[in-house]
Amino acid sequence: MSAKWLKTVSATLALTLGTTMASAETLRAVTDPSFVPFEMMDQDSGKMVGFDMDILAEVAKRAGFDYKLNTMDFNGIIPALQTGNVDIALAGITITDEREQIVDFSDPYYDSGLRLLVKKGDDSIKTVDDLEGKKVGTKIGSTSYDYLTKNIEDDDGVTPYPGSADMYMALMSGSVDAVFYDAPNVGYFARTKGKGRVTTVGPLYEGQQYGIALKSGSKWLDKVNEALASMKEDGTYKDIYEKWFGPMPEDQ
Structure with a gap:
């Protein structure tokens, strides 16, 4: 096996590997x-x-x-x-x-949907129909915001927030009466930071897929x-x- 042949093979391999690494x-x-x-x-x-x-x-x-x-x-x-x-x-x-x-x-x-979140012990809101005239937080640009504006006749109280943390803080402080947003995110908050203070209510709305x-x-x-x-x-x-x-x- 000549040194020239080895040099040629090595150069070819190096070029191939370099091309592969650069192609991503x-x-x-x-x-x-x-x-x-x-x-x-x-x-x-x-x-x-x-x-x-x-x-x-x-x-x-x-x-x-x-x-x-x-x-x-x-x-x-x-x-x-x-x-x-x-x-x-x-x-x-x-x-x-x-x-x-x-x-x-x-x-x-991922299969998802929309869900309501209220303060624990609040029995005045059980479904989206109960949001008429209420203050409800949701997220800017989300399908939950679209759903609320299409399905609530008196939607003046619908407040879009830039981030989910903002709307949850608004609920905890009493600035809104409920939050309506993607079920997995709402459920995660209810199980973690909101545990014992908030609860999900009502059915799963608008089966969705991510x-x-x-x-x-x-x-x-x-x-x-x-x-x-x-x-x-x-x-x-x-x-x-x-x-x-x-x-x-x-x-x-």
């Missing part, structure tokens, strides 16, 4: 920093953690892209994708017909769907789900 595209990813337990800031590490963050990391690895993560208010995410300033987003984003006209969605990866949002025409859509499918098939999705939510329902 870096996508501009974004999330909303206040949708626990889907995404939240870990105070010790200063990094974003949560269910969506684990899903994103695993999907990126399987689909073959790198990503640089930034945060923004939820109501700015869809416009950022629409203008092409962002490539991919995970933030508990509900798949809707309106949103599908301007961004691409992956296959659904999807990974990509800018329209993204070449990564099929690979993202393939990654999600393989995660569900080999049990990785189940492991991530149960890390953040406990036992996974059979229909999830």
